[in-house]
Amino acid sequence: MYNLLNTINGPQDIKKLDIDQLKTLADETRQALINKISNAGGHSGPNLGIVETTVALHYVFESPKDKMVFDVSHQCYPHKILTGRKEAYIDPEHFSDVTGFTNPLESEHDLFTVGHTSTSVSLALGLAKARDLKKTDENIIAIIGDGSLSGGEALEALDYAGEYDKNLIIIVNDNDQSIAENHGGIYKSLKDLRDSNGTSDNNVFRTFGLDYRYLEDGNDTAKLVDALNGVKNIDHPVVLHIHTIKGKGLDYAEKNREAWHAGGPFNVEDGSPKFSGGSEDTTIFDSLKELLDTNDKAIVLNAGTPMGLGFTKDIREEYVARGQFADVGIAEENAVAMISGIAKNGGTAVFGTFAPFLQRTYDQVSHDLALNNSPATMLVLLPGVYGMNSNTHIALCDIQMFAHIPNLVYFAPTSREEYEQMFKYATTQRNHPTGIRALPAFPSTGVKDDTDYSVLKNKVERKGSEVAIFAVGPMLSKALETAENIEKETGKKITVVNPRFVSGLDEELLTELMADHKAVITIEDGELMGGYGQTIASFYGDKSMIVKNHGISRKFHTDFDPEQLLAEHGMSVEKLTAEVKELLA
Amino acid sequence: MYNLLNTINGPQDIKKLDIDQLKTLADETRQALINKISNAGGHSGPNLGIVETTVALHYVFESPKDKMVFDVSHQCYPHKILTGRKEAYIDPEHFSDVTGFTNPLESEHDLFTVGHTSTSVSLALGLAKARDLKKTDENIIAIIGDGSLSGGEALEALDYAGEYDKNLIIIVNDNDQSIAENHGGIYKSLKDLRDSNGTSDNNVFRTFGLDYRYLEDGNDTAKLVDALNGVKNIDHPVVLHIHTIKGKGLDYAEKNREAWHAGGPFNVEDGSPKFSGGSEDTTIFDSLKELLDTNDKAIVLNAGTPMGLGFTKDIREEYVARGQFADVGIAEENAVAMISGIAKNGGTAVFGTFAPFLQRTYDQVSHDLALNNSPATMLVLLPGVYGMNSNTHIALCDIQMFAHIPNLVYFAPTSREEYEQMFKYATTQRNHPTGIRALPAFPSTGVKDDTDYSVLKNKVERKGSEVAIFAVGPMLSKALETAENIEKETGKKITVVNPRFVSGLDEELLTELMADHKAVITIEDGELMGGYGQTIASFYGDKSMIVKNHGISRKFHTDFDPEQLLAEHGMSVEKLTAEVKELLA
Secondary structure, eight states: OOTTGGGOOSHHHHTTOOHHHHHHHHHHHHHHHHHHHHHHOBOOHHHHHTHHHHHHHHHHSOTTTSEEEESTTTTOHHHHHHTTOTHHHHOGGGGGGSOSSOOTTTOTTOOOOOOSSSOHHHHHHHHHHHHHHHTOOOOEEEEEEGGGGGSHHHHHHHHHHTTOOSOEEEEEEEOSOSSSSOOSTHHHHHHHHHHTTTOOSOOHHHHTTOEEEEESOTTOHHHHHHHHHHHTTOSSEEEEEEEOOTTTTOHHHHHOTTTTSSBSOBOTTTOOBSSOOOOOOOHHHHHHHHHHHHOTTEEEEESSOGGGGTOOHHHHHHHHHTTOEEEOOSOHHHHHHHHHHHHHTTOEEEEEEEHHHHGGGHHIIIIIIITTTOOOEEEEESOSTTSOOSTTTOOTTHHHHHTTSTTOEEEOOOSHHHHHHHHHHHTTOOSSOEEEEEOSSOOOOSSOOOOOTTSOOOEEEEOOSEEEEEEOGGGHHHHHHHHHHHHHHHSOOOEEEEOOBSSSOOHHHHHHHTTTEEEEEEEEEEESTTSHHHHHHHHTTTTTOEEEEEEEOSSOOOSOOHHHHHHHTTOSHHHHHHHHHHHHO | OOTTGGGOOSHHHHTTOOHHHHHHHHHHHHHHHHHHHHHHOBOOHHHHHTHHHHHHHHHHSOTTTSEEEESTTTTOHHHHIIIIITHHHHOGGGGGGSOSSOOTTTOTTOOOOOOSSSOHHHHHHHHHHHHHHHTOOOOEEEEEEGGGGGSHHHHHHHHHHTTOOSOEEEEEEEOSOSSSSOOSTHHHHHHHHHHTTTOOSOOHHHHTTOEEEEESOTTOHHHHHHHHHHHTTOSSEEEEEEEOOTTTTOHHHHHOTTTTSSBSOBOTTTOOBSSOOOOOOOHHHHHHHHHHHHOTTEEEEESSOGGGGTOOHHHHHHHHHTTOEEEOOSOHHHHHHHHHHHHHTTOEEEEEEEHHHHGGGHHIIIIIIITTTOOOEEEEESOSTTSOOSTTTOOTTHHHHHTTSTTOEEEOOOSHHHHHHHHHHHTTOOSSOEEEEEOSSOOOOSSOOOOOTTSOOOEEEEOOSEEEEEEOGGGHHHHHHHHHHHHHHHSOOOEEEEOOBOSSOOHHHHHHHTTTEEEEEEEEEEESTTSHHHHHHHHTTTTTOEEEEEEEOSSOOOSOOHHHHHHHTTOSHHHHHHHHHHHHO
16 A cells, blocks of 8 residues: 555665656555545645645755754644654654654654744745855755635745845645635735636736746645756746646545544545534624624625634625624734734724734734724633643744733733623624633633623622632632632632633732732643733732732643643642642641 | 815815826825924834825715725824814924824724734725625725735735725825835736836736736826826725835935835934934944854844944945845744744844734744744844833734743843843853843943842842842843832841743742741732733732732733833832832831
């Protein structure tokens, strides 16, 4: 099955092959890829489309001397298979030997650890500048998908590449699809170029000052080898625009490109999922739908990840037609500035995307939104340890990033009902911008929350004495369980506080607690340093209150189990119970 | 002198004029502008160039119903003169009535408070989306300079505008100059368009999917009126590209566009400065020059503000020729990713720009640089209260932004000698990325610093007992003076600590202090919440040490005197002395 692939332990083995063998190698590489993704899940579509390109790249170029940067690395699996890591795709026992992203710890053929889009051209420009300083002559190659082109960092880099004057090869892997469909005017240029075999005058790359080549048959290994040989050792920046088929080799994936961008294990015969998905929490989508259906001046924006908000294709088409939903493409900066403008002109605007990608918008949140005090709402999806757990996608610093920005109110709901009331408050008031931490799943209290969130007040979930636990967002259940354990074991009632607001302190409550409490414990689902708990330690700094802050250490944690990571940082019910007991003793 | 201008109290008065009167109004507006900038300083070049456009805009459109967004607002002075604020330009007693940026608190004709570049098209798109939801029909106009086009946020917005399908007018005010010269491939397109009277096929705006018009005579009021009438009420997005003269009306400013971007008061006859500039601190430039002259693999990047690093035109041309200096244009995201790439490929890379603009790079610093642990260096210019003091340009949260990012070492030097040693360490080690807070001026200790900065250790500047003051960066002198006062007044010696590192704690020292200290005071030149001091409060939370944290409140402070703002937050020598005395009592 893998007769040829079994002989390939790195690029040096690929160079010995003839063109027919390269095609066979591509087929076997695709089989290995399908073996892994059908059994373990992963990014299907982008990797299936780039198999032939990767074979050709390693045939033509001399990695690691020549340096390849895979944008976002959603298309690096064939590269891993061909650079000594094939067992991780062939043998289930080795599936977990490699990550889903390029990783210098795995191979000298991987330059960077990346998981955010639109970075490859900038990183490659940096490699190229260093090469020039060293006076060496390697090729520098960025491989970027069409979807990633709309990100500001990529556009800045393409612009700068347009005045750079030495070797830089930018391979635009155009499968006519972002995660969902593409958005933005440059995609008309890409379409014109595909439709004209690269000859259209409507060429966005040339207007950025870049040389340009086109290859229609982006899954034809022989033609790819020719095209890559044509740009190898070129003495200036060039875009090689190749048209590939997303999901190539699996007809259901080729047909339904959005669904097959990434996913879980599936049956190869028909693409049916191997495991039925659990019932998804629809809290976020429900709140957005209700807003749009009851307020015709309301609009929801997203940036290339509509499914994160629950807006499937059918549903978003309906709201796009009503002018109430817009996907701005992978362009988070633009989305944040837009909601500021919408709010300023009387609309009700919500932008939601995944917490790690909101890192791109720090300046827009601070300067465009908060400085202007525009009453728009940001949904911060999957923040903290219960979010994504790859170091490329962790978001353990969302509180550090947003809580200190003036004017912005940042909420940490603990339940579906709290989220609903906070969202309602955020989208009906006109006084300030709001961020809401949107957990992957919200437990329900079963009781409608009717809190007035215009007033910064923490909620005392359990009133006791001696010790109080402040528990941010999803940490509340641990605090409540700890309190129950303590009551069972010692008969004593301790206090549990749900801060709800992480952008400021309820100083009245903090002062009250001093009357009959001697210690406060804080627990949060993100980094300790600069987090919520330390603001409480500061408040009590010159008062006779013991404060014990718990949060995650300052590190790019990866591939962790959330409960284990929390426990390692003192945040398991067991450890908290012991800690409280010691304080009570 | 201002015969016509004196009759203009708002756009309604402009609409009554004929074309000849509009030209006179433009001339008088320019005179008022020169009156203010020659006596009070400000952004000269961009405002001088946009006078006629602004007169024409207010003649053709119906502000505030029609909405104008001035990018970065370096070109909003004529707009202010024409919208009821002329006294602030004519009468020295009223000069300080208005800020240098658009400001909704001043006028209904100002939509946003802005001071960062590249935001106008996004903000305008937001206004337009809200208009569509409200089903009203106002024109939405973004006015953006050529220099701002290279920023990621602007490029993202132009791309999205290319698929938007309703009224949006983007006026590209092309004076062929950023702050310094422009950088990037799109500027070849702009040049081709200028050279061809807008007819070149090399049209970056069209490849973004945008309709396009060109006006060569961007300082001809009559032609501007025609051009603006031609796009008024248009039913889709359009770029009106106008060629203006930066510095128009002052021949020395027209000739030396970089020097006349902005500056202090000058003599109108010859442009000579009214006040001789004080001797500038050259610490930063000296360190960069030494690096480049002694390490031929080293390179310095900047993003559109080379003067911030002391690289005047002559000097930078020399280093550009050597391949050791590059201005990437206003494109900070690209710059940070590039230094990561340079470092990864063996080069020594430094990127420096002003602290508020580094806000744009949070994701690149975290994901592209720190996650990859690339040993590159960032110079954070003018951080904290001693930086710029407009709410559009404050940088009171640089510690919040950077200190918690894993792998990044963030230094707060207090003297020239410390800075020099930290910079030397940062640019010779290969273990981690480094940020250095670069103060507007560094005091000299007169003693070479030979500290080994590979080890996180705070410096005990004065050893005493009972009370210790931890003073971040420029706050050190206040702490030392306080300690001297205390010794004089009470005979007691207190401890003063210079943390040097703000990205982590010297726990050994903190533990030692517990032996003979009962209180720690922290002072820092930025926001209190999430800052350095709170990490110390957290460390001592469960120990018997009083901690008093001082920092600036969570607010967009503006137009402040640094010493006064610090004093209001407990950080004057007088207040600190009183606080220490109370603790000692």
